[in-house]
Amino acid sequence: MAEGKTEAGRWSLVPAVLLACGLPLAAQAATYQRAANEQVLQLWAQASGMAAPELVEGGGSSGGTRLEWKTGVSYDYYQNRSRGGFLLTPIRDESANNTAQLQTEARASGRGGVSWFTLGASFSDDRAVLDHPTLVSNLQMGHAGERYRVALGDVPTGFSTLGTDIGLRGLLAEAYLGSALLQAVAGVQADSWESIARDERRSRYQRNSYGFKLEQPFGESFSAYLSTQAYADDRDEDMRALTGLAPADGDVSTAGFNFRQGSFVLKGEAGSSRWKEKGLDRERDHAWILDASWQGERLGLQAGYHDLGLYYTSLSGAALSGVSETYANASWLAADWLSLNADVRHTENERAGPPPGAVLPLPLPYTPNAAKADSWTLGADIAIRAIEGMSLQLSHSGADGENDGGSRNDQQDSLASLQFSRDGWSSGLGWQRSEVDNDAAAAMDSTIDGWHAFVGREWVEARSASWSLGTTLTLANQRQKLDGGARNSSDSWQFALNGQHVRAVVRGQGA
Amino acid sequence: MSSMTYIHRIAGTLALLLAMAAAAGQGVPRDEYPLPPAAPIGLQEAAAPAAQAVPGGDAADAAGVGGLGDMHEARAALDELLRAYEAGNVAQFRQGLDPSMVGYQVFLEGVRRDVAAYRNLRINLVDTQVTAGPDLAVIQTAWEKRFLSAADFSPGIYTGRSTLLLHREGRGWRLSAVAQDNPFSSASGVLARFTLLPAVLGMNSLNGNVPLRIEVVDPDMAGAPGVNIAVSTSNGDRETLQLPAVAPGVFRITTAPIVLSVAPVPGNQVVETSWPSTISFRYLDANPGDNRPASTLTRSLRVQ
Numbered sequence: 001m002a003e004g005k006t007e008a009g010r011w012s013l014v015p016a017v018l019l020a021c022g023l024p025l026a027a028q029a030a031t032y033q034r035a036a037n038e039q040v041l042q043l044w045a046q047a048s049g050m051a052a053p054e055l056v057e058g059g060g061s062s063g064g065t066r067l068e069w070k071t072g073v074s075y076d077y078y079q080n081r082s083r084g085g086f087l088l089t090p091i092r093d094e095s096a097n098n099t100a101q102l103q104t105e106a107r108a109s110g111r112g113g114v115s116w117f118t119l120g121a122s123f124s125d126d127r128a129v130l131d132h133p134t135l136v137s138n139l140q141m142g143h144a145g146e147r148y149r150v151a152l153g154d155v156p157t158g159f160s161t162l163g164t165d166i167g168l169r170g171l172l173a174e175a176y177l178g179s180a181l182l183q184a185v186a187g188v189q190a191d192s193w194e195s196i197a198r199d200e201r202r203s204r205y206q207r208n209s210y211g212f213k214l215e216q217p218f219g220e221s222f223s224a225y226l227s228t229q230a231y232a233d234d235r236d237e238d239m240r241a242l243t244g245l246a247p248a249d250g251d252v253s254t255a256g257f258n259f260r261q262g263s264f265v266l267k268g269e270a271g272s273s274r275w276k277e278k279g280l281d282r283e284r285d286h287a288w289i290l291d292a293s294w295q296g297e298r299l300g301l302q303a304g305y306h307d308l309g310l311y312y313t314s315l316s317g318a319a320l321s322g323v324s325e326t327y328a329n330a331s332w333l334a335a336d337w338l339s340l341n342a343d344v345r346h347t348e349n350e351r352a353g354p355p356p357g358a359v360l361p362l363p364l365p366y367t368p369n370a371a372k373a374d375s376w377t378l379g380a381d382i383a384i385r386a387i388e389g390m391s392l393q394l395s396h397s398g399a400d401g402e403n404d405g406g407s408r409n410d411q412q413d414s415l416a417s418l419q420f421s422r423d424g425w426s427s428g429l430g431w432q433r434s435e436v437d438n439d440a441a442a443a444m445d446s447t448i449d450g451w452h453a454f455v456g457r458e459w460v461e462a463r464s465a466s467w468s469l470g471t472t473l474t475l476a477n478q479r480q481k482l483d484g485g486a487r488n489s490s491d492s493w494q495f496a497l498n499g500q501h502v503r504a505v506v507r508g509q510g511a
Numbered sequence: 512m513s514s515m516t517y518i519h520r521i522a523g524t525l526a527l528l529l530a531m532a533a534a535a536g537q538g539v540p541r542d543e544y545p546l547p548p549a550a551p552i553g554l555q556e557a558a559a560p561a562a563q564a565v566p567g568g569d570a571a572d573a574a575g576v577g578g579l580g581d582m583h584e585a586r587a588a589l590d591e592l593l594r595a596y597e598a599g600n601v602a603q604f605r606q607g608l609d610p611s612m613v614g615y616q617v618f619l620e621g622v623r624r625d626v627a628a629y630r631n632l633r634i635n636l637v638d639t640q641v642t643a644g645p646d647l648a649v650i651q652t653a654w655e656k657r658f659l660s661a662a663d664f665s666p667g668i669y670t671g672r673s674t675l676l677l678h679r680e681g682r683g684w685r686l687s688a689v690a691q692d693n694p695f696s697s698a699s700g701v702l703a704r705f706t707l708l709p710a711v712l713g714m715n716s717l718n719g720n721v722p723l724r725i726e727v728v729d730p731d732m733a734g735a736p737g738v739n740i741a742v743s744t745s746n747g748d749r750e751t752l753q754l755p756a757v758a759p760g761v762f763r764i765t766t767a768p769i770v771l772s773v774a775p776v777p778g779n780q781v782v783e784t785s786w787p788s789t790i791s792f793r794y795l796d797a798n799p800g801d802n803r804p805a806s807t808l809t810r811s812l813r814v815q
Contacts, residue, residue, distance in 0.1 A: 087666040090635045137640040154642040156649040167649030244705045244808035291611045306613050311804045317690030320614035329610040347616035355805040368734045369698045395602045411623045415602035436627040441734025444628045
């Protein structure tokens with residue numbers, strides 16, 4: 001039996017200081033229009049991308065435009081002890097490190113709308129946290145009027161599942177044209193702001209991207225949309241040498257709809273794309289998805305069908321190409337003390353087999369992934385009424401899969417977990433079993449039995465919760481029996497102590 | 512997939528949808544939840560007030576620091592997934608996924624396979640950047656995955672860079688997609704690292720057993736006994752080299768059968784090249800991530 005062990009000790013001091021300042025500005029400005037502001041905020045939230053800002057109503061002689069500025073600063077100083085070397089832990093032995101984070105947010109709101117600026121930055125001399133001493137972790141500025149919004153910087157963009165659903169660094173603009181919503185985004189997919197400025201900080205091609213979406217409601221329950229988007233990798237020879245990959249470009253157009261009636265939601269989308277890697281032919285492919293859900297008082301249902309071609313490309317991180325799947329999922333609150341859930345699905349993974357026209361002599365199976373699989377999950381959450389705060393969780397799931405070429409690829413896992421929480425105490429005891437039987441990766445075929453236990457206590461200052469202290473002890477053990485005959489086991493424990501003090505200073509909240 | 516299978520699945524899905532529509536029609540009055548103009552469905556639930564970034568503060572304080580709280584919550588949800596993955600707790604991990612996620616089962620298959628293949632699994636995030644809105648959070652991070660191989664306890668490390676998308680639902684943030692390299696799942700796409708050392712060979716070293724390190728690190732192929740490398744020379748030879756696994760997802764040879772020849776014979780397991788020349792080595796990565804289909808990684812070796 002072989003054993004491996006990594007230990008790392010870490011003391012963390014986390015003083016958090018949170019300052020919040022609200023400064024009245026132009027108090028003599030025009031009358032504060034509450035209804036109009038709510039409308040602005042609603043439109044702003046609908047357009048998404050950032051949390052809806054809060055407009056502070058000064059009251060009395062105050063009102064009109066207000067400027068809010070909030071800054072959070074955290075600083076950690078800690079020392080490490082570790083064993084095992086770089087391959088087992090990123091933590092350097094006997095090192096003392098400093099890590100700080102800064103987050104600031106400014107908002108100006110008035111009759112003209114809401115303007116905002118956010119900036120986050122991290123600083124550390126710990127290479128396990130930051131690869132370089134400083135990192136701009138987020139940056140955004142923008143303005144929202146009554147029927148439009150413009151944002152510049154880090155813009156999370158969620159047009160649709162098959163179109164654009166990703167974060168870009170660039171410009172996002174949204175506006176209502178009558179009742180239709182037009183959204184446009186243009187920017188670059190890059191590792192970081194620093195990587196845009198400095199070539200040596202890049203790990204892959206920078207991807208220049210843009211997208212448009214037009215959504216039109218029809219009645220109160222139905223809306224339809226069209227989107228089009230495209231991208232192109234930088235022609236960067238250094239990156240080609242680094243990754244071995246050729247740059248690529250792609251474009252995709254999608255059409256979709258959303259329908260909601262009561263608690264029933266139906267969403268569908270179809271897309272057609274073209275993808276081209278430099279030096280190769282252009283590949284066209286299609287995708288479509290249909291998802292439905294219904295949430296009743298005690299019963300929730302979900303079902304859907306997804307079919308994405310192998311060469312389908314998009315600006316959406318959610319659009320995994322080469323997958324075809326049908327699923328149904330249900331959760332049922334059978335009694336006040338019993339909740340049941342189930343999930344069944346059939347999946348076909350085109351990526352598990354060789355791509356059409358592959359000229360290489362290929363191994364069989366081509367990958368260790370299942371080319372098709374039927375899977376199921378059953379679970380139950382049981383509140384044990386005789387003991388307040390105690391609950392039992394049970395689940396079992398399995399998958400019967402088949403590799404490219406027909407060999408077997410089966411998996412199962414089971415879990416039983418008992419938990420108890422009351423009066424600041426929390427504790428749990430769990431057992432789990434996992435079995436893998438894959439003819440394409442037979443060396444890993446095995447059964448793993450494991451158990452874990454934890455106990456924790458949290459203290460919170462009762463009046464204002466300005467400080468809290470928590471501690472947790474966790475123990476775990478896993479024993480693996482490989483089908484090849486080898487055995488291994490691993491034990492781990494963790495003791496954590498966390499404290500936090502939050503100080504809020506509020507100044508200048510109107511006259 | 513046969514057309515009959517297609518028809519059955521589509522028919523089954525439609526039947527389910529119809530049943531749900533019927534249930535909805537009976538259970539809820541029409542227009543109870545009218546859509547706002549052109550708003551994405553589900554947004555009203557999603558646009559919840561900002562997080563409690565100021566514990567114990569009143570509602571106004573909490574809402575006032577919205578973006579900060581959302582970022583912390585999204586990061587905490589990701590950390591919880593990481594800990595469940597490291598502990599091999601597949602059931603808990605599954606609870607953090609959106610059932611409507613495209614490739615849900617492919618993702619879970621890879622997670623289960625990782626649980627079997629690696630011991631003492633640890634993922635360390637570096638250069639993490641969080642951008643959060645009320646219902647969508649984007650987390651960009653580089654990651655290092657350290658482990659011991661379950662077969663022989665040899666240590667290993669994978670690295671990558673991911674963009675993770677989380678959507679807020681009633682119970683909190685749920686992972687809905689992983690773009691670029693997937694740190695969690697061996698089945699969902701990580702760009703392989705293909706290295707060739709040295710990049711230049713002298714003519715005199717081509718004796719049929721050339722010291723040449725060819726290595727592929729491809730976490731998607733963890734568990735596979737080997738991978739193939741296609742070799743082509745500028746004088747027309749075409750060969751396939753097999754790289755055996757030396758650790759999960761790591762495939763390597765340290766010598767290669769390369770000789771000088773003016774009349775190469777394709778397919779004879781010996782790379783026959785001329786002088787001077789260029790030899791190309793190609794690895795087909797089935798799951799490169801980053802919205803790419805199977806892609807070819809190419810390295811070149813100059814003979815001079």
